[in-house]
Amino acid sequence: MNNLFRALNDPTRRKILEILREKDFTAGEIADKFEMTKPSISHHLDLLKQAKLVTADKQGQFIYYSLNTTILDELLTWIFTLKQP
Amino acid sequence: MNNLFRALNDPTRRKILEILREKDFTAGEIADKFEMTKPSISHHLDLLKQAKLVTADKQGQFIYYSLNTTILDELLTWIFTLKQP
DNA sequence: AAGATAATTAGACATTTGTCTAATTATTTA
DNA sequence: TAAATAATTAGACAAATGTCTAATTATCTT
Numbered sequence: 001m002n003n004l005f006r007a008l009n010d011p012t013r014r015k016i017l018e019i020l021r022e023k024d025f026t027a028g029e030i031a032d033k034f035e036m037t038k039p040s041i042s043h044h045l046d047l048l049k050q051a052k053l054v055t056a057d058k059q060g061q062f063i064y065y066s067l068n069t070t071i072l073d074e075l076l077t078w079i080f081t082l083k084q085p
Numbered sequence: 086m087n088n089l090f091r092a093l094n095d096p097t098r099r100k101i102l103e104i105l106r107e108k109d110f111t112a113g114e115i116a117d118k119f120e121m122t123k124p125s126i127s128h129h130l131d132l133l134k135q136a137k138l139v140t141a142d143k144q145g146q147f148i149y150y151s152l153n154t155t156i157l158d159e160l161l162t163w164i165f166t167l168k169q170p
Numbered sequence: 171a172a173g174a175t176a177a178t179t180a181g182a183c184a185t186t187t188g189t190c191t192a193a194t195t196a197t198t199t200a
Numbered sequence: 201t202a203a204a205t206a207a208t209t210a211g212a213c214a215a216a217t218g219t220c221t222a223a224t225t226a227t228c229t230t
Binding site: 111112113116123124127128131143145146147148 | 175176177178179180
Binding site for chain 3: 006010012036037039040043044058060061062
C-alpha cells in the first residue's frame with residue numbers, strides 16, 4: 001500500500017494515469033504532454049511502475065505504458081472499510 | 086485532492102484513521118497508541134484536519150478527534166473514473 | 171492563585187522527493 | 201558501420217516531510 005499511496009501523491013503522476021485511461025502511450029508521447037524533461041517523466045513512470053499502476057511493454061526502441069487499475073481494488077477495499085459503520 | 090493524497094501518504098496517519106473508525110479519541114489517547122512523541126502525532130492530526138479527514142472538537146482541555154469519511158467520496162469518484170472503460 | 175495536565179507551536183535536523191543536466195544503453199536507419 | 205532516435209540511469213540540488221526537544225497556550229484542580 002505504501003508504494004501505491006506514494007505513487008498517487010503527485011499531480012503529474014495522477015495526470016499520467018488519467019492520460020493512460022484513454023489508450024497506451026510511449027514514454028516520449030507522455031513526456032510531450034508535460035512541460036517537464038523526459039528524465040523527470042521517466043522517473044514518474046518508474047514510481048508508477050513500482051506501484052504496479054502501470055505496466056511497460058517494450059516494442060523496439062519504444063516503450064509503451066498501459067494503465068493497470070486492478071491494483072486500485074486494494075485501495076477501494078481500504079476506503080470502504082474505513083467508511084463502514 | 087492534493088491535501089487528501091498527501092494526508093493519506095503516511096502509515097501513521099492511515100493508522101490514526103483506522104483507530105478513529107472505532108470511536109472518537111482525544112489527541113493524547115491517540116498518541117498513546119504510537120511509539121512517537123505527542124508533538125509528532127499533533128502534527129499528523131493537523132495534516133489530517135487540513136485534508137478534512139478528521140474534525141476536532143474541543144471539550145475543556147481535551148480535543149476529541151473524529152473521522153470524516155465523506156471527503157473520501159471525492160477520491161472514490163476519481164478512482165472509479167480511472168477504472169471506467 | 172499556583173501547580174498540574176492536555177495539547178499545540180516553534181525551531182532544528184536528517185531523510186525523502188521532484189526536478190534538472192549530462193551520460194549511457196538500446197534500437198533503428200541511411 | 202555511423203549517425204539518429206527513444207528512453208533510462210547517474211548525480212546534483214533545492215524543497216518538502218517526518219521526527220524530535222523545548223517552549224507556549226489553555227484548562228482544570230487544589
